[in-house]
Amino acid sequence: MSYIDAKSAPRREDRLGTCIEFGGLIGDIARPFCEGCLKNRSRGFSQGTICQLLPALAILTSLQDTVVIVHGAIGCGGAVHSLGASVRLGQWRSGDKNPKGALWLSTNLNEQDVTQGGEAKLREAILESDRRYRPDAIVVLSTCVPGIIGDDIDGLTEDLKGQISAALLPIYCEGFKTKVMATAYDAIFHSFLRNMIDGRDETEFSVYDNEASVAAEAIRRHRLVNLMNVSSMTGPDQYELTRLLHKLGLEVNMLPCDAHPDAFRNAPFAALSVGVCPTHDDYFMGYLEERFGVPFVGSQMPIGIENTGTWLRHAAGRLGLEDIAERVIASEEAELNKALEPILPSLKGRTAMLSAGEVRTLATAVLLQELGMEILAVRPYHYDEFGAVDVEHLARINPAIKLNVATAQPFEAVNMINRAKPDLYIGHNSDNVWAAKCGAAILPIYGTNSIYSGYAGAYDIARRIKRHLANTSFNEKLSRNVRHPYRESWYAEDPFKYIKQGAA
Amino acid sequence: MPRTRSSTSNREQLSVKSRFIERPRSFCALGGAILTVTALPKVVPIMHAAMGCGASIYWNQYGSTGYLGAGYCGGLAVPSSNIQEKDVVFGGVERLEEQVKSTLELVEGDLYIVLTGCTPDIIGDDIHSVVRKFQAEGANVIGAEAGGFRGDGYVGYDIVLSALARSFVTPKARKRPKKVNLFGVVPGQDAFWRGNLLKLRSLLNRLGLEVNSFFTEHDTLDGVRESGDASLSIVVSEFFGMRTAKEFETVHGIPYCENPFPIGPTATENFLRRIASELKIPRKRVDSLIEDETRGYFRYVERVADAYNDLDWQRHAVVVGDANYAPALTKFISDDLGWLPELMVVTSQVSEDEKFKIDRVVDNIESGYPVHVVYETDPTEVKNHFWKHIPRRTDGLHQDVFSPGFVVGSHLEREFANDIGADHLTVSYPVGNRVVLNRGYAGFDGSLSLIEDLLSVIAAQR
Incomplete structure (x- = not known):
């Protein structure tokens, strides 16, 4: 992976051919994707959406003992005012009874800085952050404005490295650079791999002072796995996945979200990296294998019953724990099925539409099929090779499912909902309200204090869907009393009318 | 209680110079502009910006405005x-042209406002062409540059309303003597904007005035268009909305009068007398309204006086808020609620030559209680x-401490309040731990809600 030598990570469009514009039947995407026909598409009408800066903020502000400096205009970090709620909750959960929330700064670039450059302000912000907060790490997130005016962030951070005690990580997240927000994950890991993870083994230094403790540490590492959580994974999700890995006798080094920077430093010494979302961490785990020989698994998201089993089997298989895994899966599934039995009749045959990140949407749709619901449409934020397995799975059961690749774009969603009239819409916050105004019941696909992953997640999702379907009067009355901003004529149009073919 | 009377410290001066800000308590100019446009009746914003500005602004809104949702065409529908x-x-002009065309085709609005973000603003896309x-094709569309680097959310409010004054409001030579425009309450930056505007509007109605408040359910886009024949712009701020008021003065010849944001009977009486004198409303009419x-x-x-006295609900207080809220809250809790404002933290970036406006409010507090004023943008500071x-003292058994204490601020002050017991x-931005619908704190009536909210925090512990 020669990418690592570059200042910043490549765009997902370039690395993986990722696309964000498609509408059609679910079986119809595989071929044009493979032939590269989905590249360079665009929309003639689009709505404001998520750029790579935002998932980067979600992950980085959750890191312990870390200050995030958003180098840009005053608004670029503002999303943390809401993202910070889950950060605060995470701190509370890990024992801080007066949690401080996310700590971030804006370099507050103004008109003068646009003409004169923002490096001086960034320098002051870095020095003052180090002095004021004494953090383990300072992350500099660079946005559109310095990207255009040409601030030399790498030069500046190199220059300051000897002057401050915190580790310094420049990350490039210009919103105009890529249309695939998931590029953020590569951008973050790229910087951590270049600037923090050096494979320095503490057992070779004074921390471990005798042979017995060195041996004990070697044994521990033999059963240590990097569990790659994602920011749309809640505290209870992390608990559930850790619980399952513990059942295999494994110890967990969890990163990146809510982690201390030491979790990154220790990642090269794990026996295995276990991903929970290939779209999230392939870049990181791939490099860790290449550079430090840490193998990885993680082509499957542990959302859904069969998916969770597959996820466990993959992890166990790399460590020779197949037998234990089968026993765990059998007992977990038996327990789950017993619990689901009284709930499933309320879900049977009810219809759903889903929208969220690529793998998340598709895996959750697979779970809903397992629960006996009918999937009408899936709307992943983007599509690339990581979506292929779940897409095939969904298509096999119901080839009539519509697939709309769109990073939100509620105008397409509302048109589709108006035709298909799903009982339930499952989407991210900010996406859900448009379906709610159509009268659909809503299950948020991610919530700061609910569980979605593993067997406990499968049960809880079923339980909550039953709850949402049991009383839909709030959204029904809403739909009768408010209207969408689109002209009536829009509902007779093809929902994908504004997607334009690009040159292949 | 021991208090130090220090002269302005280094840090207080530093916060005036533009530098980094910890957890900024505001939107960017584009965010403020979007919040303002989506607060207008059936007006549709068209952003000319990088893709992430949409969610960035909306997620900010989500956590800072008392759960103000997207509305008609806000949020991710912009x-x-x-x-x-x-x-x-x-250059992005071609793409913008395509987007305006498709928006007009697809989205129903009575007016469309094109707003630029940082990126096209810096590369100099000519949106006006x-x-x-x-416009030549008959579309009701105007435009304004609102790149985030142009300032905070308050600036965005002024950008939009100034653009309306220039490009949308019909010029009228003859003014209507009892008609006024109301500025200075910034949607979103003030989580209680709807309630505050409603309270002020109804108060001014009772003074016999016809009020254009632009953003309430009683306002219409026609009302905005016809706002050029008002006789006075009333700005309930000495900082926000001033550029708008000046624009209305320049373009439409409407004079303005700026006021400290009025909360509570004492401040509101001053406010009403000021307006009445500007508009030459008979003294008797004002007296009877105030009475x-x-x-x-x-x-x-x-x-509530029984409980206030029996349960000893007087408090030492720290007030943290923007240039509207900080002095207004301080004045109310001091002059009307009888509390002791020890420290007032103004979080707006106020220039040196405008600080006297805040001093004027604080110096005129009736109790004469000495309020220590600092200008500080950063929550941890x-x-x-x-x-x-209020230095910690460790000598002696008995201490005159900040207790019982109350912090009126934003949700960023929760930890600070916990730390000092x-x-x-939460009143000022960001408001992420309260849900706000039609609540407002302005005027006489609004201050009753504020009393409810403040004292309920204390009562909830019983």
Whole structure:
């Protein structure tokens, strides 16, 4: 992976051919994707959406003992005012009874800085952050404005490295650079791999002072796995996945979200990296294998019953724990099925539409099929090779499912909902309200204090869907009393009318 | 209580110079502009910006405005050109033209406002040529540059309203003597904007005035269009909305009068007298309104006075807020609620030559209680100002400490309040731990809600 030598990570469009514009039947995407026909598409009408800066903020502000400096205009970090709620909750959960929330700064670039450059302000912000907060790490997130005016962030951070005690990580997240927000994950890991993870083994230094403790540490590492959580994974999700890995006798080094920077430093010494979302961490785990020989698994998201089993089997298989895994899966599934039995009749045959990140949407749709619901449409934020397995799975059961690749774009969603009239819409916050105004019941696909992953997640999702379907009067009355901003004529149009073919 | 009377410290001066800000308590100019446009009746924003500005602004809104939702065409429904790197290189005008055309085709609005984000603003896309092209075809569309680097959310409010004054409001030579425009309450930056505007509007109605408040359910876009024949712009701020008021003065010849944001009977009486004198409303009319409102206020206050006194609900207080809220809250809790404002932290970036406006409010507090004023943008520094002003003493058994204490601020002050053992209520931006619908704190009536909210925090512990 020669990418690592570059200042910043490549765009997902370039690395993986990722696309964000498609509408059609679910079986119809595989071929044009493979032939590269989905590249360079665009929309003639689009709505404001998520750029790579935002998932980067979600992950980085959750890191312990870390200050995030958003180098840009005053608004670029503002999303943390809401993202910070889950950060605060995470701190509370890990024992801080007066949690401080996310700590971030804006370099507050103004008109003068646009003409004169923002490096001086960034320098002051870095020095003052180090002095004021004494953090383990300072992350500099660079946005559109310095990207255009040409601030030399790498030069500046190199220059300051000897002057401050915190580790310094420049990350490039210009919103105009890529249309695939998931590029953020590569951008973050790229910087951590270049600037923090050096494979320095503490057992070779004074921390471990005798042979017995060195041996004990070697044994521990033999059963240590990097569990790659994602920011749309809640505290209870992390608990559930850790619980399952513990059942295999494994110890967990969890990163990146809510982690201390030491979790990154220790990642090269794990026996295995276990991903929970290939779209999230392939870049990181791939490099860790290449550079430090840490193998990885993680082509499957542990959302859904069969998916969770597959996820466990993959992890166990790399460590020779197949037998234990089968026993765990059998007992977990038996327990789950017993619990689901009284709930499933309320879900049977009810219809759903889903929208969220690529793998998340598709895996959750697979779970809903397992629960006996009918999937009408899936709307992943983007599509690339990581979506292929779940897409095939969904298509096999119901080839009539519509697939709309769109990073939100509620105008397409509302048109589709108006035709298909799903009982339930499952989407991210900010996406859900448009379906709610159509009268659909809503299950948020991610919530700061609910569980979605593993067997406990499968049960809880079923339980909550039953709850949402049991009383839909709030959204029904809403739909009768408010209207969408689109002209009536829009509902007779093809929902994908504004997607334009690009040159292949 | 021991208090230090220090002269302005280094840090207080530093916060005036533009530098980094910890957890900024505001939107960017584009965010403020979007919040303002989506607060207008059936007006549709068209963003000419990079793709992430949409969610960035909306997620900010989500956590800072008392759960103000997207509304008619806000949030992730805001039409946006979502310009890419190639547009940065070759210019984004063509893409904007396509987006305006498709928006007009798809989205129903009575007025469309094109707003630029940082990226097209810096590369210098000429949005006005695009706007003129569509205007020539009969579309009701205007445009304004609102790149985030142009300032905070308050600036965005002024950008939009100034653009309306220039490009949308019909010029009228003859003014209507009893008609006024109301500015200075910034949607979103003030989480209680709807309630505050409603309270002020109804108060001014009772003074016999016809009020254009632009953003309430009683306002219409026609009302905005016809706002050029008002006789006075009333700005309930000495900082926000001033550019708008000046624009209305320049373009439409409407004079303005700026006022401290009025909360509570004392401040509101001053406010009403000021407006009445500007508009030459007979003294008797004002007197009778004030008398009536005051009587109404005390009908309620009378019946909480038992608990206030029996349960000793007077508090030492720290007030943290923007240039509107900080002095207004300080004045109310001091002049009407009888509390002791020890420290007032103004979080706006106020220039040196405008600080006298805040001093004027604080110096005129009736109790004469000495309020220590600092200008500080950074939440973690509030605690340092507090301890500097009220030093921890370790000598002696008996201490005159900040207790019982109350922090009236934003949700960013929760931890600070916990640290100093004080109660806390979120009023100023960001408001992420309260849900706000039609609640407002302005005027006589609004201050009753504020009393409810402040004292309920204390009562909830019983």
